[in-house]
Amino acid sequence: MAAEPFVYHRQGRSRATIGVVLAVWIAAILAILLVQASPWLMAALVLFTLPALWEVWANPSAGLRMDRDGIHWFTGKRAATLKWTEVDHMRLDTRIDLSVRISAVLLSGRKLRLPYEATPPHKAFEAALHHLGVRTERHHFSWIG
Template identity: 35%
Template sequence: MSQVDDSAYRFSRSSRTPRALIIVALWWVVIALLGLVLNAAPIIIAVLALASLPALYDIGAGATSELNITDKDISWRSGRRSGTLARGQLKSVRLDTRLDLSLRMTLITHQGGKIRLPYECVPKANEIEAALKTAGITFERHHFTLLS
């Protein structure tokens, strides 16, 4: 869910999306098939089941993440991680498309500092680019970088 108006941009994402629920359900179907059809070792099943616990916790807790861009600052929140950067300290924004097709957003300060936003807070590339243009924020776009 996002909203763009003349003075602010707001992006919000919930962990309780149909896509997330389907992925977790398919993961558990695969685990069940491994155990029932292929007679996988219990330790393998346990490790695979443990790997899904963070996603199950986020879905159960209804975790949300958000990004807000205003005339005064840029703020973000994802779980326990949050932060704010005053617009006066912001030099530019770097958008990196990683090899897994995820988008990483890094705030670059005038002092040379870099602040990487949690990936959950970053909207789709065309949406964040439009918001940055509207807000008058300089940004760089880099495709398929390994390190940034």
């Protein structure tokens, strides 16, 4: 019996992003109006929200699909497909900020990093990999070595 494919999909536009951008803009406007903050200083603060605003406007999609044959991921205009016969194992690296980066380690030793925006929650992803019989390696952040 064939294993069910594992599918993950996300959109760039999220309530959290919209909420944070709105909060920063409202705080900057209120600071100008109520405490007479420098408009130039508040404009500099608001500039940091422009990448998030672009993500909300463009609403890029990203995702990943795994089945018994291989893995396919996409983000924006980039996409890649690997067959499991090319992959030695999948490496999950926990970073200092506790995010998890995922790489496909090929039989040749070359590593292909999955784009972060196309990466599903790591526990569900690792469980799906084990269900498909794909070997995984976990590497946790450490200050030494």
